[in-house]
Amino acid sequence: MNLLDTLLRCVATLVAFLVLPLVVGQTEHKVMAHMQGRLGPMYAGGFHGWAQLVADGVKFAQKEDIVPSGADRRIFRYAPAVALLPYLLVLLAIPVGPGGFVGQAIDAGIFFVLAVMGIGVLGSLMAGWASANKFSLLGGLRTAAQLMSYELPMLLAAASVAMAAGTVSLPGIVDAFHWWWLPWQAIGAFVFFTAGLAELQRPPFDMPVADSEIIFGAYTEYTGLRFALFLLSEYAGIVVVSGLTTVLFLGGWHGPFPDSLGWLWTLLKTFALAFVVIWLRVTYPRLREDQLMRFAWTVLIPLALVQLALTGIIKVAIS
Amino acid sequence: MSALLAAAGSLEPAARSFLSPTGQEVVFLLVGVAVLGAAVVSVTTKQLVHAALWLVVALGGLAVEFLLLTAEFIAWVQVLIYLGSVVVLVLFGLMLTRAPIGRSPDADSGNRWAALAVGLASAATLVTLVVDAFRSSWIDLSAGAGSTRATGEYLFRYWVLPFEALSVLLLAALVGAIVLSRNGKGRLPRPRAGQLRAAVRSAKAPAASKGR
Numbered sequence: 001m002n003l004l005d006t007l008l009r010c011v012a013t014l015v016a017f018l019v020l021p022l023v024v025g026q027t028e029h030k031v032m033a034h035m036q037g038r039l040g041p042m043y044a045g046g047f048h049g050w051a052q053l054v055a056d057g058v059k060f061a062q063k064e065d066i067v068p069s070g071a072d073r074r075i076f077r078y079a080p081a082v083a084l085l086p087y088l089l090v091l092l093a094i095p096v097g098p099g100g101f102v103g104q105a106i107d108a109g110i111f112f113v114l115a116v117m118g119i120g121v122l123g124s125l126m127a128g129w130a131s132a133n134k135f136s137l138l139g140g141l142r143t144a145a146q147l148m149s150y151e152l153p154m155l156l157a158a159a160s161v162a163m164a165a166g167t168v169s170l171p172g173i174v175d176a177f178h179w180w181w182l183p184w185q186a187i188g189a190f191v192f193f194t195a196g197l198a199e200l201q202r203p204p205f206d207m208p209v210a211d212s213e214i215i216f217g218a219y220t221e222y223t224g225l226r227f228a229l230f231l232l233s234e235y236a237g238i239v240v241v242s243g244l245t246t247v248l249f250l251g252g253w254h255g256p257f258p259d260s261l262g263w264l265w266t267l268l269k270t271f272a273l274a275f276v277v278i279w280l281r282v283t284y285p286r287l288r289e290d291q292l293m294r295f296a297w298t299v300l301i302p303l304a305l306v307q308l309a310l311t312g313i314i315k316v317a318i319s
Numbered sequence: 320m321s322a323l324l325a326a327a328g329s330l331e332p333a334a335r336s337f338l339s340p341t342g343q344e345v346v347f348l349l350v351g352v353a354v355l356g357a358a359v360v361s362v363t364t365k366q367l368v369h370a371a372l373w374l375v376v377a378l379g380g381l382a383v384e385f386l387l388l389t390a391e392f393i394a395w396v397q398v399l400i401y402l403g404s405v406v407v408l409v410l411f412g413l414m415l416t417r418a419p420i421g422r423s424p425d426a427d428s429g430n431r432w433a434a435l436a437v438g439l440a441s442a443a444t445l446v447t448l449v450v451d452a453f454r455s456s457w458i459d460l461s462a463g464a465g466s467t468r469a470t471g472e473y474l475f476r477y478w479v480l481p482f483e484a485l486s487v488l489l490l491a492a493l494v495g496a497i498v499l500s501r502n503g504k505g506r507l508p509r510p511r512a513g514q515l516r517a518a519v520r521s522a523k524a525p526a527a528s529k530g531r
Contacts, residue, residue: 070420075369107392107467108395111396111399112395115396118398118403118407121403121407122375122410125407125410129410140414141411144408144414145411148404148408148411151404168392
């Protein structure tokens with residue numbers, strides 16, 4: 001019974017992992033198009049091009065899988081898996097609704113989530129190095145530099161929420177949420193979401209894959225299904241970062257009728273944040289490498305420290 | 320001290336036999352062998368980046384060992400710090416300086432026998448120490464024994480002093496790193512628009528030598 005329950009939860013997470021990124025990807029196609037005065041995909045599947053990403057997937061699967069002759073073949077092949085799997089594991093720990101509506105309840109949830117997300121970047125590094133291509137190597141380097149700068153503010157912002165809730169378990173944090181946490185943790189939410197965007201290398205933080213200077217960064221040499229896996233990991237990352245921000249800062253399942261409709265509020269908030277991610281991509285130009293670093297070290301980290309101090313003061317004052 | 324012992328669970332010699340291991344112990348040993356193998360490959364491989372990636376396997380295996388000992392919090396911190404930061408830093412350094420694909424014949428050192436001797440000696444010391452300290456005691460591995468709450472209580476109730484001493488040590492290391500990375504020659508003027516840095520330096524250098 002227990003084993004069956006675990007298996008069912010894992011399968012449900014896997015289904016969510018395969019469906020939600022595609023939904024976000026399709027939304028990105030349509031939202032970006034409409035923001036730029038276009039229509040976006042209109043033909044695949046009939047109704048407003050809903051099957052565009054399915055068609056894309058079929059196209060990727062049919063392409064030839066090329067490994068450059070100078071590449072380190074084994075690492076080149078493993079890299080997409082290393083980039084993609086961490087997001088699947090993280091999705092397992094994100095609570096959707098109250099009363100155990102979560103893939104697996106993990107005691108040190110925040111740490112698990114942040115630790116495992118950090119591994120995903122190893123995939124980009126491996127891809128960048130193993131391709132034997134100078135653009136890939138540059139992309140890998142930029143990825144590493146960006147990750148190391150932005151992981152610190154992300155951790156500090158998450159630590160602030162953990163302090164406020166008095167627990168490091170994700171369902172525990174959502175349980176402890178009150179509406180006045182929104183203004184209290186607003187700075188932390190901004191820092192966390194921005195640093196999360198940077199870890200995903202989404203615009204305006206997409207210097208590591210800047211297509212106008214270094215082709216496609218670490219993924220330049222990839223084709224077919226392996227390239228699709230990297231793209232999938234980017235969209236899975238959007239789902240994960242939006243979901244985490246929802247759980248940590250926006251109160252997860254809190255809303256009208258949390259017991260019956262809790263999962264709906266979590267999903268709605270997650271998709272609202274995913275919309276913001278797409279919106280930012282269309283709105284802002286790419287940051288230059290030095291601007292990117294300066295933003296992390298001189299804006300985000302001080303802000304995260306301010307939030308940490310604020311959380312501590314108020315926590316002591318109300319207890 | 321007695322409170323600590325009570326909190327740590329019974330350390331009595333167990334009335335258990337080593338000949339009928341539980342599934343958990345078997346897995347623990349297997350993962351341990353895998354970690355050892357990955358560590359050995361990591362120091363013997365001639366391919367620099369592969370060495371760093373084998374290090375990922377070894378450190379990840381250690382995290383699994385912590386998980387098997389129910390120390391969930393420690394396991395995730397291990398993943399966060401070592402896999403997420405230290406190995407990324409190592410790879411970053413390798414890629415920034417030199418990261419040839421394939422074997423690097425000069426990745427060998429004449430000191431390897433000395434290094435082997437030091438490694439074996441320190442390993443022998445640690446193994447003797449740990450074996451002598453715990454002998455045949457069994458630690459209760461019931462669920463929650465290594466939870467975040469329990470770890471926090473150990474750290475901030477019984478081990479506060481070592482913890483704080485360690486943080487002072489880390490602070491000293493941080494300050495040392497900053498001091499080492501600044502060169503004491505005084506700062507060059509910041510480059511301005513329309514003025515080359517080299518020109519500024521050569522214009523200043525004679526004046527400085529005259530002063531001495």
